[in-house]
Amino acid sequence: MPHVVTQSCCSDASCVYACPVNCIHPTPDEPDFLTAEMLHIDPQACVDCGACVSACPVDAIVPESKLAEPQRVFLSINADFYKEQRPRPLLAKVIPAATIDQGRPPLxxxxxxxxxxxxxxxxxxxxxxxxxxxxxxxxxxxxxxxxxxxxxxxxxxxxxxxxxxxxxxxxxxxxxxxxxxxxxxxxxxxxxxxxxxxxxxxxxSDRRLGIPGADLPGTASATDFVAWYNGHPDHVDDVFDLSHRRAVIIGNGNVALDVARILTADPEKLAGTDISAHALAALRKSRIEEVVIVGRRGIAQSAFTVPEFTGLLALPDIELSVGPDDMVLDPITEKADSLPHAVEQKLRLLEALKNRDHVEVGSKRITLRYLLTPTEISGEDRVSGIEFERNTLVDADGTVRIEPTGDTETIDAGLVLTSIGYRxxxxxxxxxxxxxxxxxxxxxxxxxxxxxxxxxxxxxxxxxxxxxxxxxxxxxxxxxxxxxxxxxxxxxxxxxxxxxxxxxxxxxxxxxRAGWHAIDKAEVDRGVAHGRVREKILDQGEVSSIVGAAGQVKPRRRKLWKASH
Known part of the structure; x- marks a missing residue:
């Protein structure tokens, strides 16, 4: 019975070196490791020893018999990765640690x-x-x-x-x-x-949208929104207006999916996590019913990863949809005899949305839109909507390129978040x-x-x-x-x-170190007291008091550890 890598895979490859039969790929010495969205276990080669389970730092590896129903999709995702045989030795090549020459002074x-x-x-x-x-x-x-x-x-x-x-x-x-x-x-x-x-x-830093209206109140970067709900000290005082029924996210990478999921989640299901208290309070009052995630290119160029989208599909109380006019393949993908594993899986998951049963009326909705380029954010004192121009996909000497069609569409929204890259x-x-x-x-x-x-x-x-x-x-x-x-x-x-x-x-x-240990313990203890995994301490004066009590304000000499040779 094989083990299966699931959604929370962090790709640090600890499992690769723990596996006695080298059935987890790609390995760090293989060329596709840096671009792989997750690691995969070969179901035919897995000997069910469980060594990978102990090595995984994020509990992403699960025996097939213990997979929850939403996780069972990863059985095919792992197996499909091995449809084409990969040449591999018995054991993955271990990357040796850098070694300091004997006799050198302490580094x-x-x-x-x-x-x-x-x-x-x-x-x-x-x-x-x-x-x-x-x-x-x-x-x-x-x-x-x-x-x-x-x-x-x-x-x-x-x-x-x-x-x-x-x-x-x-x-x-x-x-x-x-x-x-x-x-x-x-x-x-x-x-x-x-x-x-x-x-x-x-x-x-974020890449900026650079269109008229991008500075209107009600527009922000998804990165700032993430920092806000995670309690980043720089964003504790940020305010996001969640009073309109619709929010639009420009960009369709993993951050966009995270933000859409948090905006449409039942706040009571987030209450036990380490979400910041101010964000939880705002989400409890939110009137957002729909989040629209917009990409300039086509479905084959979706920036999100397979594990993240699979997690979104597994949500039981969110209606997830993609417009029928948006399910368009570019000419290169359409003619390809074979596709990269990740692209093939994304297309399969998106296609499955067509046959997905709609959830009960009244549930919140996430809508995926494609082939739309934002041209202007409208509004007087704040955002009221965003205008897009429709794109088409062309083959430009073997490269997929978008071309504007001249057709436009406006989506009403009270919140526009951009997630178009980092600098x-x-x-x-x-x-x-x-x-x-x-x-x-x-x-x-x-x-x-x-x-x-x-x-x-x-x-x-x-x-x-x-x-x-x-x-x-x-x-x-x-x-x-x-x-x-x-x-x-x-x-x-x-x-x-x-x-x-x-x-x-x-x-x-x-x-x-001692100061961080004191902060960490205080946050965890407060979380336990309130039924949460952690309650982040965001008041910097309080942080200083905790650190001071741990003896951090007193200078002390530290001894450099001497080499043992």
Whole structure:
């Protein structure tokens, strides 16, 4: 009886190396790993040993006998991946950890950012004895988009923070949270106190829509909305008007699906999650009945992933539909003898919507629209609707291209959220490519900046999933360690406690490991008291009091862990 990878797959490949028969693919050494939407278990090769279940950090792997009814679709999704045979050895090729040469002085690395890419990089560095890793983040709490981006109803995905907690508990690791580079410390000061600085800051800005009316009240980015309902400190005071019956989301990636799902969910089903209290209160008063998700291109170019859309299909009390005029294939897809696995699965799932039974009248609705380009947002004092131009799909020398038809359509809405991509943000003193919105690098080594490295979205652009950052971080750390072994990195200031004194002199509210543990415990305890998994503490004065009680305001010397060789 095979095991099955389900919706919450984070693609970090821990299961790949745990499997004794190499039946989970793609593996990190295979070319399609970075673009795969999830990992898949070969039902013919699986020996039902359960090793992958223990290795998975997000509980995404389930024996066939224990699949819930909505999960059974993943049986075919996993099996279909292996319709074409994949050449594979008995065991997946393990990517060796970067090794520091014997006799080198202890390596000190600063990591800026504390999300998945940062934590995987820290883990990779700390496989070597004597390494000191200092992780900096401008927020008082760590883990980036896992905490502030993953939807509150995806608690299994958030379980990857358990792995991050284990990484942070290793010798040689320290947090410097609530510390902003460029404000409390400069890039040059980081370099002076470390052999290397590794930037893992993600892509924190949105691409803008740039059409008339885009600045009207009632328009915002989906990213800001996600940050609001997840309790991001920068968005606690945001206000979203949910009084109109319809909201429109421009873009149809996973974030768009998350937002649509939260807007149409029964608030009482969210009450036990870690959704922010202010968002839960607003959703309880919401009058939104329909969310329309709009894409410029066709159904074969849908940006959402198969697992996310499968989860949306499984919702029992949401009417999900796609307009019949929108179920149009582009000429290239229509003529193709075979399609990529993910595209084939998406088309199959969208086609299934035609035969789906409608749920009872009065339920909320999510509508998928395609081939529409927004041209203007209308309204006087605030949004009242959005105008679109209809597109057609053409074959432009083997590439799918959209062409406007001249036909227009207006959709009434009181809330318009854009979800059309992300951009990295420049860092003072660090090279930045404005065109690609990344730190220019080769394999993670930053061009023309000795001792500076990048990983995650700021390295490769906004692509991949939580676990994709693991292999990305491994590549960068190999570059960093190679430079260290060959003497290409500067020697940092000898006083290893100088940085700690400097940080605390500049920022009295710094949060280190002990401070984060105190915040974490307080949030979990409050959650338990109110029947929730966690109740996030959003009042920064209260956060400071908790950290202060944990002894964080008192400067203390930290001992650098010495190499064991």
């Amino acid at each position: 000190r690395v600063a990591i800026v950012g504390s999300g998945p890419s940062a934590m995987y990089a820290a883990d990779e560095l700390l496989t070597q004895p004597g390494v000191q890793v200092n992780v900096f983040d401008r927020l008082p709490v760590p883990y980036g988009l896992v905490r502030a981006g993953v939807a509150p109803d995806h608690q299994k995905t958030k379980q990857v923070t358990r792995l991050f907690d284990k990484i942070a508990a290793q010798r040689g690791f320290e947090f410097y949270l609530n510390v902003e580079i460029g404000k409390h410390l400069t890039h040059d000061e980081l370099l002076e106190n470390h052999h290397a600085v590794l930037y893992a800051v993600g892509a924190s 990295g943000v420049p860092i003072a003193g660090v090279p930045f490519d404005e065109r690609t919105s990344v730190i220019p690098n080769e394999g993670g080594r930053v061009n023309e900046a000795p001792g500076v490295y990048a990983t995650g979205w700021i390295k490769r652009g906004p692509s991949g999933f939580i676990g994709t950052n693991k292999s990305c971080a491994q590549e960068t750390v190999r570059m960093l360690v190679d430079d260290f072994n060959h003497g290409r990195l500067r020697t940092p200031a000898p006083d290893t406690a100088a940085l700690d004194r400097l940080v605390r002199a500049r920022q009295n509210g710094v949060v280190d």
